[in-house]
């Protein structure tokens with residue numbers, strides 16, 4: 001594996017194309033608690049490789065979330081098998097650090113001789129044998145679109161729809177500042193290739209289970225805002241998860257509700273996990289309040305405006321530590337300029 005202390009060059013598209021051409025079996029992996037970009041990237045690359053006649057496995061530590069089961073081909077995504085798979089190449093997609101693939105998924109991949117790492121997290125230490133990390137890309141799905149189209153690889157409907165959902169979900173429906181002209185050009189091209197925009201958007205955004213709204217009500221009851229109005233946070237207790245029979249994907253995107261409050265520059269979602277750890281999700285509206293840097297202080301990672309941490313509990317302690325670190329940074333920025 002690569003040493004993260006040295007600067008590692010990105011692989012070229014041609015080098016990756018060579019790997020795809022000259023190998024016949026691939027295990028595609030993505031991060032724990034997979035989101036649209038994680039599963040979408042697996043399906044996008046996987047169905048292109050299947051169309052090239054390759055053998056492909058789609059594995060995720062936590063399996064397929066219910067909210068992404070509408071994606072064509074998503075039934076191929078499985079939990080990790082207990083025995084390592086006989087594959088030549090493992091591909092980590094949308095995964096900032098190798099441990100975020102999960103222990104069981106890493107065990108399933110342990111026979112792979114070559115690791116590819118394709119991602120857009122700025123904190124990614126390039127842990128693959130070949131790495132393609134583009135922190136300017138709004139989603140791993142967009143990197144794959146560029147890769148697949150420039151290498152002239154097949155782009156079947158499963159790949160087309162998966163790329164669209166990957167990019168749409170990671171850009172908050174093409175709204176975040178990471179969205180570029182290239183992103184819209186890509187969406188236009190996918191639409192020309194037959195993507196059904198209305199149907200896919202309504203399956204992605206207008207088909208929530210009722211319990212998601214019950215969760216939102218519970219979260220709103222915990223909402224707090226700092227005196228200066230810059231910071232808003234809410235929390236999900238393990239007890240609430242059990243009471244409402246929640247699934248991990250139910251909270252996906254809800255942090256945008258408090259991020260959208262006028263005056264709020266930084267939003268935080270604290271969640272008690274069943275294993276006693278605390279999941280912290282952070283969003284910023286101001287590049288000077290770089291939440292990736294704050295996350296790195298606690299062993300997490302992500303992007304400047306969206307980052308996460310998994311840390312030791314209990315909740316009250318984790319909250320205090322993270323909120324203190326955030327407050328220090330907010331005060332530094334305030335001292336330098338007005339926000």
Ligand code: AMP
Pocket residue numbers: 031094096097100121280281282299300301302303306307308309310
């Ligand atoms: P989330 O708040 O879970 O939606 O994550 C925001 C961004 O930070 C995503 O791009 C995640 O992949 C990344 N991220 C979340 N948690 C972690 C973590 N513990 N370590 C590294 N990256 C993370």
Ligand code: MN
Pocket residue numbers: 031034035036037038094
């Ligand atoms: Mn992701």
Ligand code: MN
Pocket residue numbers: 037038094120138139140170
């Ligand atoms: Mn992503």
